[in-house]
Amino acid sequence: MKKKTYTIGFDLGGTKLAAALLANDGTMLDFVKVPVDMKRENSATKTQQRVIQLIADIAMDFKQRFPKETAAAVFKGVGLASAGPLNAAEGKLIHPVNYPGWKIVPIRDLVQKEIIKRGFRTKVFFQHDATAAALAEGWVGGGKNMSSYGLVSVGTGVGSGIIFNSFPCQTQGMGSEYGHTIVDFQKFKADPSKLHHCTVEGLASGTGLLRRAKEMGFQGNSVEELVASKDAKYQVLYQDMALALACLCYNLSIGYNLEQIFISGGLIKIKHLYFKEMKAHYQKMIRQMNPAFECKIEIAKTKNHAGVLGAGYLPYLYQKGMP
DSSP states (O other), X not given: OOOOOEEEXXXXXXXXXXXXXXXXXXXXXXEEXXXXXXXSSSOHHHHHHHHHHHHHHHHHHHHHHOTTTTSTTTEEEEEEEEOSSEETTTTEEESOTTSTTOOEEOHHHHHHHHHHHTTOOOOEEEEEHHHHHHHHHHHHSTTTTOSSEEEEEESSSEEEEEEETTEESOBTTXXXXXXXXXXXXXXXHHOGGGGGGGBHHHHHSHHHHHHHHHHTTOOOSSHHHHHHHOOGGGHHXXXXXXXXXXXXXXXXXXXXXXXXXXXXXXXXXXXXXXXXXXXXXXXXHHHHHOGGGOOEEEEOTTGGGHHHHHHHHHHHHHHTTOO
């Protein structure tokens, strides 16, 4: 029987921090999710310090409540997945879009230093959140036994993780930032300074939906409120969301000839507003171009836990010598 080992996975996003203590078969022993307000302090440095302290607090809480599973003999490390852009090899965030004012932050080393300072001697491994989610799908989800597949994470932002010939599609720790692909050329031509508004993320993310709704007069403060309003005038937002995501999946298909694409992230909870239409757009596009490139698009089996599962898989992956 294979010896049980354990890891902790952290998934840091633009609005929340999720964490889980995981066994080496993907079983989740405990899971926590807390809000993270990236604008609270009006100081990027203070926000970074608070987030790092929060990660360390949760790690120490797991260690105190699960002493046997976090003992040195069976504990394999901490994985941290974050929204990017970032350099996974160097452990650095590189001007991350959803963390206002953050520039180049060596977050992996800062987290490891803080955890060790508190007496938890372990190593921290780092990866892009959507790439980690894709790795999770290959570990315990629908991507098992696949060598080339993609995952699109739709939440506060839009991330993409590509596993290509069994390796994360990155060079020197960077890459797979397809959520920032431009899809609205007319808007870009009208105002090149608003590049981010013209991308897949600008149209299909929670942040993008809320920004565009407010431009149309919406007074609420969350996607949940927007959906609950059921105002017909906002249907165009979900239609544009579906088309932008279909374009992204089309581009990934013809670029990598993927076996499958999985959709993950917080906004799968409103998939009834865009998922069916997105797949219909994708099929029309890909069949017109060349049906040989068509692949299935499905909701990820790891669902909203993909980020923490992928983060928890990182210690196993990198200790095997993965670049």
